[in-house]
Amino acid sequence: MKSSARLLVSPLRQPTASRSLTRCIHTIPPNPANVVPVYGTGPPPSPPQPPAPEATIDPRIARRRKQAEMLQTAKELRAGAKQPGGNSKQTLLKKRFWKDVTVNEVDDCLEVHLDTRPLRHPTTKDVIRLPKSKPNLAFALALEWDMLTSAQQATKHHLIPLTSTVCRALDIRADDDKKGEIRKNIVTTVLRYLDTDTLLCFAAPPDPNNPVLASSQLNDAGRSLRSVQEEVAVEIIGFLTSNVWPGVEINPVLDGESIMPKAQKPGVREIIEGWVSGLDAWELAALERATLAGKSLLGAARIVAEWSEGEAGLGQRRPENGQKRFGIEEAAKAASVEVDWQTDRWGEVEDTHDVEKEDLRRQLGSSILLVAGTGTAR
The missing domain is CATH 1.10.3580.10 (ATP12 ATPase)
Structure with a gap:
């Protein structure tokens, strides 16, 4: 027996003479919009702003928040002081509080001045006074401090070696009068x-x-x-x-x-x-x-x-x-x-x-x- 295949075509898919293959396009023009002219004068109004936080928060709540921020800042400073090398005044020492460094003669001695403040011994807080016969030492000491960019650097001995040596000599002289x-x-x-x-x-x-x-x-x-x-x-x-x-x-x-x-x-x-x-x-x-x-x-x-x-x-x-x-x-x-x-x-x-x-x-x-x-x- 021989089998034969038959192509079945749905009657809905068969083209007919009554079915149009073209699409209708509307040719009616749209109505134009009526543009109303703007008659306003002066600058435009400022954009709306949200209300200030203080205006919506109770004054007591605002005061407590401020106190909490201050307590948190103090806590961070204490934590920094407890760490090795930490200092509660670290933020204050990041800036250089002097502008000019000069050598002045005071009471027949030479002093190094940071603006108007005389340079002092870091431990005894005494004014560092050099003999009048050592101007080179005084100017070298002033140059050492003029090279510093912050007050924090003055707390590091390797950045002020000459100052440390001068203070050593002053300590020896002061101790000779005692023990x-x-x-x-x-x-x-x-x-x-x-x-x-x-x-x-x-x-x-x-x-x-x-x-x-x-x-x-x-x-x-x-x-x-x-x-x-x-x-x-x-x-x-x-x-x-x-x-x-x-x-x-x-x-x-x-x-x-x-x-x-x-x-x-x-x-x-x-x-x-x-x-x-x-x-x-x-x-x-x-x-x-x-x-x-x-x-x-x-x-x-x-x-x-x-x-x-x-x-x-x-x-x-x-x-x-x-x-x-x-x-x-x-x-x-x-x-x-x-x-x-x-x-x-x-x-x-x-x-x-x-x-x-x-x-x-x-x-x-x-x-x-x-x-x-x-x-x-x-």
Whole structure:
């Protein structure tokens, strides 16, 4: 049997002659709108505004809300003060309350003024007064405060290092009139560096039969670390034993591979201790700062002797033999002979060696400013 498929077409889908395939379109035009002209004059009225919150809130409720906001602010301030480094006056310290910084002469002394307010000691609140013979120190102190951008920065010691050093000298002078405990502690501290002074610790001598040793390595100038250390130490020690401590013999405390420091000869420590104890407040503060910065009591002692206007300074007795004065660069290089040797050979570590180098020069420079002057104090 054969099956046949039949296409079924719905009679509704079949085109007929009576069904029109076109759509009627209206051709009647719409009626135009009548536009009424505006006859208003003047500016348009302001938009409506919502009523003020105070007008819709009971005065008692508004007062309680204000009290709640004040209590919340006080709570946040107390919470900030309890946190490490927090301060309830932090918002007030974010601004600089002074405009100009000047140096004025008051009662035969030099004062740094923040506008009309004199600079004061952060602890005792006494006015910081400098000798009239130290104008460089006064202007450097004023420049330090003029560089600050907010009062909050004045609470950070690393941003006002010179102010901290000046206050240290003032504390020593004030304590000398009482017990003198600060002076005794400083003398004890700096004398400890005599046993481990940077200038008295020498590397091992080079071994010509073993050039592989670190002590046998030479720099670009063909010199060993030991020879450079000896040259720097001999020059500084020779100056001190000739002009500051005549007749005193200072020997190395560490030599070569030894790890136990050697004591100086009898009498050497007593002579140096007597000289340190006799320094005035400015000289003692400068000696402490330079010793801690360079890890060398000998280098700090030469700074004080070369630059001080007080009794410990050489003044006119300083030999004028054509040598360059022992300044910041010379003291910094003497305190970092081994570091410079290693960095010249292996390179510097960025943001480490360069930062330490500048910080060392900053601290040694502040020591020179403390003791230097016009010489009228003597």
